[in-house]
Amino acid sequence: MAETIPTDLRQLVFERAAGRCEYCLLPQTVVGYKHEADHIIPK
Numbered sequence: 001m002a003e004t005i006p007t008d009l010r011q012l013v014f015e016r017a018a019g020r021c022e023y024c025l026l027p028q029t030v031v032g033y034k035h036e037a038d039h040i041i042p043k
Contacts, residue, residue, distance in 0.1 A: 005037055013037045 014037070019028045021035055028035050 010037045 014035070017035075019035075020026060021028075021031070
């Protein structure tokens, strides 16, 4: 069963990262697709 990340938490992560990938630091506007916040709690 897939777990969902609450919208408010997704927004917090996006704002904290300033719209950039927190791994490679590329802005979401440059890569052309929406960054995912699915790596908050790695499994």
